[in-house]
Amino acid sequence: MKKIWILCLGIALTAVSSCYYDVEEELYLDTACDTLDVTFSAVVQPIIADNCLNCHSSAANFGGVTLEGHNNLKTYVENGKLLGVIRHETGFPPMPQGAPQLVECTIQKIEKWVQEGAPNN
Ligand code: HEC
Numbered sequence: 342m343k344k345i346w347i348l349c350l351g352i353a354l355t356a357v358s359s360c361y362y363d364v365e366e367e368l369y370l371d372t373a374c375d376t377l378d379v380t381f382s383a384v385v386q387p388i389i390a391d392n393c394l395n396c397h398s399s400a401a402n403f404g405g406v407t408l409e410g411h412n413n414l415k416t417y418v419e420n421g422k423l424l425g426v427i428r429h430e431t432g433f434p435p436m437p438q439g440a441p442q443l444v445e446c447t448i449q450k451i452e453k454w455v456q457e458g459a460p461n462n
Contacts, residue, residue: 374449376449379453379454380454381411381454381459381461382462384450385451386411388447388450388451389408389414392437393408393436393437394408394409396437397409403438404434408423411461418455418459423455424451427442427443427451429442
């Protein structure tokens with residue numbers, strides 16, 4: 342009797358894990374770039390800090406541009422320059438200056454946050 346239970350458990354586990362694996366694979370393809378939980382504090386602010394504040398902290402203020410803090414960044418959301426410079430659109434100086442363009446998924450996260458109204462969350 343014990344053996345049968347172990348066998349059943351084994352089959353059940355194999356079934357569960359193979360289903361799980363399939364689902365995980367699908368999820369990976371569908372959400373290769375996860376923009377579901379994009380907040381200013383957890384996602385956007387760290388991206389700006391890592392890639393932009395060297396030159397755009399209030400102290401550095403390169404080009405007269407400060408992106409430190411939500412209020413300052415929001416100014417550049419509202420005038421359209423934030424997305425213009427990171428997407429390398431014509432008419433905008435490509436940012437981050439002197440470095441490769443941000444990876445697509447990083448840009449998508451910022452775009453998502455802008456679409457949501459650039460909340461201070
Ligand atoms: C190595 C320094 C440096 C880095 C890093 C950098 N910038 Fe800049 N940025 C500048 C300079 C210098 C200017 C002004 C000169 C110019 O317009 O080309 C500027 C201008 C800007 C402007 C104003 C553009 C306009 O049309 O008025 C924005 C917005 C901007 N940067 C955003 C960013 C963002 C966002 C990042 C990070 C993804 C970033 N920058 C990273 C140096 C930098």
